[in-house]
């Protein structure tokens with residue numbers, strides 16, 4: 114048996130309960146991973162509450178994860194842990210390897226153990242960070258790297274990151290700085306100091322100022338905020354500029370094709386592919402000191418509801434982590 118944070122209905126953080134569940138057994142191509150730490154992401158909170166930031170995803174998501182109640186009762190996508198055992202066809206890993214990665218839509222990282230095929234986005238952990246720090250990287254890192262590569266960011270370009278204080282934004286700021294960009298971070302004032310400490314050159318508090326009215330223009334705008342007004346963003350993009358939407362609304366996706374085809378600006382909406390190559394790149398950057406994990410707090414499994422509450426208050430200054438060993 115193993116302990117896992119489980120939920121049986123959609124709802125507030127209190128639907129999460131610590132339970133004893135069957136310990137999973139690896140298939141021939143799978144790793145049995147002893148999870149040490151998992152990040153609590155905004156997407157976990159959205160799957161738990163079924164309150165989604167963009168309406169068009171409601172029906173496909175409900176079909177995918179369970180119409181009346183969640184089909185998978187253990188959430189958690191991004192984790193760090195240790196290989197405890199493996200199926201007979203596994204060749205890339207051995208018992209005791211410290212690894213980090215993504216369980217994608219298999220979920221299950223909120224349990225003491227999870228089984229994943231070795232082909233999933235799982236790679237050796239950076240050798241200079243804790244399990245908690247490693248678990249904070251895959252979500253933000255895989256998304257930020259994917260988006261900034263799509264933007265083909267050039268040295269000296271001006272980048273604006275909207276929703277910069279979330280998991281994706283915190284890594285995006287650091288990556289954009291290593292790519293030689295001048296970075297403006299947009300979020301609420303409580304995050305200003307933290308965002309400047311990780312490299313943001315300028316800060317805009319969206320509650321006091323609209324970044325599209327400040328007279329500045331940008332080469333790349335990356336937005337994690339679904340409600341970002343499309344036409345105002347396009348207006349402050351320089352010729353040749355790129356607008357990347359991490360949380361696209363249906364109407365924005367329809368307008369993206371028009372803007373990209375008939376103007377000198379490109380609008381890109383994308384879903385991160387989450388490849389091993391990307392995660393290995395992030396591992397190297399951490400080992401070289403170019404990317405630093407930012408942790409807001411570490412919670413034991415018994416306080417999972419509080420951890421979700423902390424993510425939903427949006428006051429967090431970095432990643433919220435559940436430690437399976439605390």
Ligand SMILES: NC(=O)c1ccc[n+]([C@@H]2O[C@H](COP(=O)([O-])OP(=O)(O)OC[C@H]3O[C@@H](n4cnc5c(N)ncnc54)[C@H](OP(=O)(O)O)[C@@H]3O)[C@@H](O)[C@H]2O)c1
Nearest residue numbers: 155276278279280281282300301319337359383384385427
């Ligand atoms: N496309 C993909 O492949 C992909 C992958 C993963 C996640 N996502 C989606 O991306 C979203 C964000 O992910 P995340 O974990 O990085 O972010 P997050 O934790 O939701 O953070 C978003 C940040 O934006 C701030 N914010 C809220 N309203 C804002 C506004 N109007 N202007 C500027 N900032 C604002 C929030 O702070 P305050 O509320 O304090 O102001 C918060 O710091 C989630 O909804 C998730 O589902 C997409």
